Amino acid sequence: MGETTIEIAKAHPEADFIAIEVHGPGVGSLLNRIESEGLKNLRVVRHDAVEVLERMVGDGTLAALNLFFPDPWPKKRHHKRRLVQPAFVSLVARKLQGGGIVHAATDWPEYADQIDAVFSANASFVKSEGGFTSRPATKFEKRGRRLGNPVRDLVFVRRQGASP
Numbered sequence: 001m002g003e004t005t006i007e008i009a010k011a012h013p014e015a016d017f018i019a020i021e022v023h024g025p026g027v028g029s030l031l032n033r034i035e036s037e038g039l040k041n042l043r044v045v046r047h048d049a050v051e052v053l054e055r056m057v058g059d060g061t062l063a064a065l066n067l068f069f070p071d072p073w074p075k076k077r078h079h080k081r082r083l084v085q086p087a088f089v090s091l092v093a094r095k096l097q098g099g100g101i102v103h104a105a106t107d108w109p110e111y112a113d114q115i116d117a118v119f120s121a122n123a124s125f126v127k128s129e130g131g132f133t134s135r136p137a138t139k140f141e142k143r144g145r146r147l148g149n150p151v152r153d154l155v156f157v158r159r160q161g162a163s164p
Ligand SMILES: C[S@@+](CC[C@H](N)C(=O)[O-])C[C@H]1O[C@@H](n2cnc3c(N)ncnc32)[C@H](O)[C@@H]1O
Pocket: 001, 020, 021, 022, 023, 026, 047, 048, 049, 050, 068, 069, 070, 071, 072, 083, 138, 139, 140, 141
């Protein structure tokens, strides 16, 4: 519903943020908060994140991408719907600046393994073993924690230079 996004944008007035979400009530809630807080560094796009990256974001322009609790699609036959796939990782590599950061978090261990494997397999990324992993907990995460779900944070740094 945007609580974490607001917190991050408030904590970093020096940066500009684009939040991408298709869930209407979440977008509405975030827009209300942006207005009530008077935030100037956060914009919201209600559209598919892949298309937004492909069509609205210039190559090599993003300093960072936060991917917090992407839908895990637990059933094996639905795994192909997961956002983090090799083609998505190549797209992200194209859009990030050299030195740019991807920070992903999930409470689904097997999806964490997939995220780890797919980013690690892309030569444009180097895994970071810490240092960038602080983030406020999302509402979704707080609920997961109450249910005892372990959360894994994964951070990758975009190498300098063009995508291989
Ligand atoms: C499991 S929820 C996590 C929400 C939030 N990040 C949190 O931690 O509370 C996943 C969210 O991703 C959104 N979503 C899934 N696929 C998307 C896509 N392709 N583009 C934009 N949003 C997407 C869903 O609408 C849903 O709100």
